[in-house]
Amino acid sequence: MTAEPRTLDREAAANGGAPSTTPTPEGPRRRRTVGVRPLGVGVVTLWLSIIVLLPLAALTVASLGDGIGGFWEAITAPGALASLRITVTVSAIVAAVNAVMGTLIAWVLVRDSFPGQGVVNALIDLPFALPTIVASIVLLSLYGPGSPIGVQLNATTWGLVVALAFVTLPFVVRSVQPVLIEADREVEEAAASLGASNWTTFRRIVLPTLGPAILSGTGLAFARAIGEYGSVVLIGGNIPRETQVASQYIQQQIETDRPVNAAAVSVALLLIAFATLLVLRVLSSRSQRREERAP
Amino acid sequence: MRTTRRTRLTLRTVALGYLLALIAVPIVAILWRALAPGLGAFIASVSTPAAQAAINLSLLIVAIVVPLNVAFGIVTALALVRGRFRGRGLLQAVVDLPFAVSPIVVGVALIMLWGADGWFGALDRAGLTVIFGLPGMVIATIFVTLPFVVREVEPVLHEIGTEQEQAAATLGASPWQTFWRITLPAIRWGLTYGVVLTVARALGEFGAVIMVSSGFPGVSQTLTLLVHARYIDDHNTYGAYAAATVLMGIALVVLLLMTVLDRKRSER
Incomplete structure (x- = not known):
């Protein structure tokens, strides 16, 4: 029992003396709850519009400041295209690394047991709790200039990969873990006792069960990686056409006072993120429907 | 799967090795x-006037953002759970939007709206500096933290339903009384969790804030901007490590709070 039901009991007791037999002067009261009147809906709409929608609308309009042609020119400028290509490629690599390593880590956390497992489990959430700029500095302290182990990833593509892998680590682990806990182990044991090898059991039984979770974790990691800025800003090096990611290119365009270019690449980045999330939603609703149809 | 001891050990080694190289080491x-x-050097580095000003600014932003997010977050969650109005699905999508937007894109979007040449540029020309001022940093922080309170309170509201509130209303409680004595106690852990996430993100936000801040040391530098400026502009690597360690300490406290709150929530 928590304090909550007790509070409610006390409430009821306190009000117990005033049952419906004592009508209020205005007559029987309408049953009112803490609901939403039109005013509330209006306030919410206004708030969300000012904070979220209007800025994004202004951004979209600004990206078209020089017309559709100007927009196209801005996102196909060599520097812009290169930064988008680097962003998508590195994010795809990082997403793939996450798909494999995230599943493996989830497996070890659920099916294995060893001393200190709780600490390892808690460690997984750290990248979400850590500010992105701190992630950058933390990685630089080991893999940057004056590295104590002599590994220098500063201003290399590897630096980007490590930084993005750091900040996206929790996505796959945390989406696969609960599915693995719920998974029916008897089916796996049945497959094994029927002579299936470990690899076959994994491929035919475990992977299909975990598939949707791995996919959604990987997709979220990818969407996060393409927009990432703080974690790559120090370790990435910001070398145009080599390690400059799209967010750094956008920032550079603002600094050099080319707002249309900045807005256009921003919109391109947004569209990639939305497309990723849309594909994920379609896939997850499809797999849900398949599950419902299954006996 | 019947994993042999050897496979298990191999998998464990690979997983732990990855985590060691990526995070622990x-x-x-x-x-x-x-x-x-030495501790003296560390304390001296994080208590310079610029560092103190940065800590104060970060805390000021948190102090402005959290009450706004709590108030509007609860109203939004109530509207999404209890409201029956057209466009509710659209509002749902808008609430999640900040998670899909890159922090840098947030900054650019705010410049296009609030900047001197933006839609609300008249404010700037009238002397109310939003971009490159405190209001800009506050708005950027609200943008990136907007979903937290809503998304943590929403499921709790779904779960508690409206029966107890209706009972309270029947017994003569005003809507305000019902809110303070029934609804708020019921959602308190969800709300606290949302606030913890908001505080952590508000203290840690970098990309959106750097775009809308003038970044003057001692004036418009938050803790995260201080880390960046020390590393890049001042070539004060040690100072950057020290300031980052302070932020890391805060993150660890947040992580601890989240674990405790998670337990509280699941007790229900």
Whole structure:
């Protein structure tokens, strides 16, 4: 029992003396709850519009400041295209690394047991709790200039990969873990006792069960990686056409006072993120429907 | 799967090796680099006037953003759970939007709206500096933290339903009384969790804030901007490590709070 039901009991007791037999002067009261009147809906709409929608609308309009042609020119400028290509490629690599390593880590956390497992489990959430700029500095302290182990990833593509892998680590682990806990182990044991090898059991039984979770974790990691800025800003090096990611290119365009270019690449980045999330939603609703149809 | 001892050990080694190289060892490295010159040097580095101003600014932003997010977050969650109006699905999508937007894109969007040449540029020309001022940093922080309170309170509201509130209303409670004595106690852990996430993100936000801040040391530098400026502009690597360690300490406290709150929530 928590304090909550007790509070409610006390409430009821306190009000117990005033049952419906004592009508209020205005007559029987309408049953009112803490609901939403039109005013509330209006306030919410206004708030969300000012904070979220209007800025994004202004951004979209600004990206078209020089017309559709100007927009196209801005996102196909060599520097812009290169930064988008680097962003998508590195994010795809990082997403793939996450798909494999995230599943493996989830497996070890659920099916294995060893001393200190709780600490390892808690460690997984750290990248979400850590500010992105701190992630950058933390990685630089080991893999940057004056590295104590002599590994220098500063201003290399590897630096980007490590930084993005750091900040996206929790996505796959945390989406696969609960599915693995719920998974029916008897089916796996049945497959094994029927002579299936470990690899076959994994491929035919475990992977299909975990598939949707791995996919959604990987997709979220990818969407996060393409927009990432703080974690790559120090370790990435910001070398145009080599390690400059799209967010750094956008920032550079603002600094050099080319707002249309900045807005256009921003919109391109947004569209990639939305497309990723849309594909994920379609896939997850499809797999849900398949599950419902299954006996 | 019947894994042999050998497979299990191999998988464990690979997983732990990955986590060590990616997270554990770098964290030990930064702690070592920040604390090796002695605690005195560390404290001196994080209590310079610029560092103190940065801490104050970060806390000020949190102090403005959290109450706004709590108030509007609860109203939004109530509207999404209890409201029956057209466009509710659209509002749902808008609430999640900030998670899909890159922090840098947030900054650019705010410049296009609030900047001197933006839609609300008249404000700027009238003397109310939003971009490159405190209001801009506050708005950027609200943008990136907007979903937290809503998304943590919403499921709790779904779960508690409206029966107890209706009972309270029947017994003569005003809507305000019902809110304070029934609804708020019921959602308190969800709300607290949302606030913890909001505080952590508000203190840690970098990309959106750097775009809308003038970044003057001692004036418009938050803690995260201080880390960046020390590393890039001042070539004060040690100072950057020290300031980052402070932020890391805050993150660890947040993580601890989240674990405790998670337990509280699941007790229900």
